[in-house]
Amino acid sequence: MALINVAAREIHCKIVYYGPGMCGKTTNLKYIHSQVPRDTKGDLLSIATETERTLFFDFLPLELGKVRGFLTRFHLYTVPGQVLYERTRVAVLNGADGVVFVADSQRQKMQENIDSLKELARNITKQNKNFRDFPIVLQYNKRDLPSETLVPISTLDKYLNGMNWQRFAAVATTGVGVFETLRAISKLVISKL
Amino acid sequence: MMDPQLTSLIVPTEEITKIEECLAHLVEDTGSDYALLLDKSGQVIASKGDGDRQDITSLGALIAGVFASSREVAKLLREKDFRASFQQGVRENIFIALIEEQWILCIIFNKGTHIGLVKVLTKKATDELASVLERVRQQHKARDEVLGSSFRTSMEDTIDLLFRD
Numbered sequence: 368m369a370l371i372n373v374a375a376r377e378i379h380c381k382i383v384y385y386g387p388g389m390c391g392k393t394t395n396l397k398y399i400h401s402q403v404p405r406d407t408k409g410d411l412l413s414i415a416t417e418t419e420r421t422l423f424f425d426f427l428p429l430e431l432g433k434v435r436g437f438l439t440r441f442h443l444y445t446v447p448g449q450v451l452y453e454r455t456r457v458a459v460l461n462g463a464d465g466v467v468f469v470a471d472s473q474r475q476k477m478q479e480n481i482d483s484l485k486e487l488a489r490n491i492t493k494q495n496k497n498f499r500d501f502p503i504v505l506q507y508n509k510r511d512l513p514s515e516t517l518v519p520i521s522t523l524d525k526y527l528n529g530m531n532w533q534r535f536a537a538v539a540t541t542g543v544g545v546f547e548t549l550r551a552i553s554k555l556v557i558s559k560l
Numbered sequence: 561m562m563d564p565q566l567t568s569l570i571v572p573t574e575e576i577t578k579i580e581e582c583l584a585h586l587v588e589d590t591g592s593d594y595a596l597l598l599d600k601s602g603q604v605i606a607s608k609g610d611g612d613r614q615d616i617t618s619l620g621a622l623i624a625g626v627f628a629s630s631r632e633v634a635k636l637l638r639e640k641d642f643r644a645s646f647q648q649g650v651r652e653n654i655f656i657a658l659i660e661e662q663w664i665l666c667i668i669f670n671k672g673t674h675i676g677l678v679k680v681l682t683k684k685a686t687d688e689l690a691s692v693l694e695r696v697r698q699q700h701k702a703r704d705e706v707l708g709s710s711f712r713t714s715m716e717d718t719i720d721l722l723f724r725d
Contacts, residue, residue: 369568370599371706374576378568378707379603399723407722412618423629426621434718435711442602442621454636458628462601546723553719557712560568 369464369560377438380556383460385487386469387479388420388448391508391539395469396427396443398542399549403429421447424459441553448483457490465502465556466491467548469539470527472509472517477526484527502555505534506548511541569599569662570706572699575692576606582692583608586685590678592669593652597689598624600662609668623666627656644682646675657682659689 370379384392393413400411407429414423424444431439444463446456460466468487470480491498507523520536528534533551537544571579583595587608594609596616602624604616613619631641641661647654655667655678665686667678 368601370601370603370605371568371570372576372605373571373706374573379599379601381601381603402725403722409617412621423625426618428617428621429722431715431718431722434714435708437707437711439715439718440603442617444621454632455629458625458632461624461628462599464601542725546725550719550723553723554716557715557719560707560712 368462369556371437371560375438376433376436377440378560379440379442380464380553380560381442381444381462382465382467382552382556383463384443384445384467384469385456385460385483386448387471387476387483388450390448390469390471390476390480391537392445392448392469393421393425394539395467395506395545395548396425396445398539398545399429399443400427402542402546407431420449421445422452423447423455441556453486456486457493460490460494464559465504465552467504467506467552468527469506469508469537470523472507472523473512474516474518477518480523481526499530502552502559503530503532504548504552504555505532506537506539506544507534508537508539508544510536510543511538569696570699571605571696575696578692579606579689580608582685582688586667586681590667590669590681591673592667592678594668596620596666597659598664598666600624600628600664605663623654623656624664627658627664644679655679655682657686659686660693662693663689665689 384395386392400408409428412426416422427443429441444459446459468484488498491501505528535544535548539545579597583606587595596607597605598620599605602621604620607616630645634641644657651670653669657665659665667682669678
């Protein structure tokens with residue numbers, strides 16, 4: 368749940384990037400960090416293994432400045448995607464206000480996407496939140512790969528987007544769709560404050 | 561009726577004052593360096609202590625992460641959760657205590673302060689903060705009453721302005 372500090376006139380929201388291993392969650396945060404104005408962002412903090420795989424989470428604080436007298440902060444987190452770290456994902460999801468589910472568009476990753484989304488639903492429900500009402504945006508990443516290796520968007524929709532969430536095609540490495548996704552989830556979270 | 565988990569936790573000015581007083585007492589009575597109150601999501605609600613810490617945002621995110629992670633460890637041990645944890649360094653130590661399931665109280669102190677004293681006084685402080693939390697949860701202030709009705713539109717404009725390539 369978002370936190371509104373009336374004395375300091377601050378609003379804090381937590382957004383988590385979720386999805387299977389190597390789908391591009393950290394890449395999303397790295398791109399955002401490289402593009403937002405200096406006075407908007409804090410340091411990007413990563414707890415990763417020696418091989419640059421996320422071990423615990425990445426953390427990027429964004430400060431949007433004063434809006435109608437309230438200083439608004441978005442804290443972006445990623446979870447570790449590997450199956451091994453399910454309990455760690457539960458820990459990072461704690462208190463999240465919104466989730467970006469990053470799906471890997473490659474054919475061979477389809478089952479992992481489906482499993483990861485099911486796990487997300489389970490973990491949100493375990494926090495006594497209603498998964499149907501929970502702010503979620505989908506990102507279909509890696510759309511720049513050769514078309515014969517990709518799952519068509521309509522198929523991704525069929526298997527992942529039964530809830531009709533907003534969804535965006537993306538190439539996180541070059542930034543395509545990254546900010547579109549961030550704008551969508553931010554607005555969705557604000558609408559539920 | 562809206563799902564209570566999806567509504568925001570609005571902490572009014574008078575309660576922030578009480579929280580800050582409580583943290584100030586804790587720092588003074590234990591001779592600690594720093595005390596901070598976090599939301600379980602890692603956001604800093606209030607802090608008291610020596611000087612301005614630049615790294616407080618990262619500190620909040622990491623401590624909440626450690627705590628959430630230890631809760632999962634607890635579950636694997638069929639324990640509900642660990643109510644407190646202690647991290648010992650060469651110069652600095654950290655004692656962390658849970659307030660209900662929502663807030664985390666964190667005290668940073670050096671070798672001049674005895675851990676026993678920190679534990680006892682933290683228990684007193686968590687009781688006080690738990691009653692603050694209870695009052696915050698009970699109040700039903702509408703969001704518009706606090707933020708103003710045009711907040712959402714202004715916020716959307718800011719998001720469009722800042723979050724772009």
